[in-house]
Amino acid sequence: MWDAGALLGEGALWSPRLQALWWVDILGRRLHRLRPADGAQTSWTFEEEISAVAEIAEGAEISDSDDITAAPGLLLVALRRGFAVFDPAGGELRYRHRPDEPATNRFNDGKCDSRGRFWGGSMDFDCMAPTGALYRHDPDGGTSRHDTGFAVTNGPTWSADGATMYFNDTVRASVLAYDVDIDTGTLSNRRPWLRLASGDGLPDGMTTDAAGRVWIARWGAGCVTCHDPVSAAELCRIALPARQITSCAFGGPDLRTLYVTSAATGLDEAARAEQPLAGALFAVELDSPGRPAHRFGRGAP
DSSP: OBOOOOSSEEEEEEETTTTEEEEEETTTTEEEEEETTTTEEEEEEOSSOEEEEEEBOTTOEEOSSSOEEOOTTOEEEEESSSEEEEETTTTEEEEEEOOOOOTTEEEEEEEEOTTSOEEEEEEETTSOSSOEEEEEEOTTSOEEEEEEEESSEEEEEEOTTSSEEEEEEGGGTEEEEEEEETTTTEEEEEEEEEEOOTTSOEEEEEEEBTTSOEEEEEETTTEEEEEOTTTOOEEEEEEOSOSBEEEEEEESTTSOEEEEEEOOTTOOHHHHHHOTTTTOBEEEEOSSOBOOOOBBTBSOO
């Protein structure tokens, strides 16, 4: 769909309002938007790494240093140091919160839950030290830490009823599950849900379809896999022409297109020659639909 050559493509998010896909190049410090109907491509450049994006619900009351009522088109973005509001139309960026994190950390993947709260993880920039944490950032500006000890974080996604949250401890090749109190936004009963076999990639970004199945981008394995939400059994595997697959999201008018991001970072000359589409955005047409992404500040998509 877009041979962008992204160093670290991530954060795929479909906008029903715009009929467009948002995605980021974290290391390239760029936000991208693709409108598939006419192929229009738009990009914005930031002064620091941008790792995730969520649309803010129109009319939502969101609080920071100045209380504002969200106008159409505003985005909540995760940057290297924390969470900010970005206006793509005017290019204005305003930080909301910078958690107390090690200078060697940055934020990574994130999404909104059914109540409009944004969940995102931090990680070690070198992907080695277990200094990352899982955060929840609320529309009223509150930010809370819910788990720690990760070298690289990815996800999350939720079960169809919202009662289970899945979250990736990527370096350990492990997908975790937590029970969720939907009303309070608290987590409990952390447990291993899926561990990927050695040599079969690492779990990166993921999403849930309308039937509740979990789709996982597999870094290093060149594929996206679909899993039963209870047993975690692999149901299908989609191969892609790049090894470092990073995130996936359902989109299109009927939410039957799976958009997939990839990365070119760390590839030597031989690997780049073998994978000329590393860093591209891909699209896969499926029979089964996904679910619309929730927006920041309101539960309804």
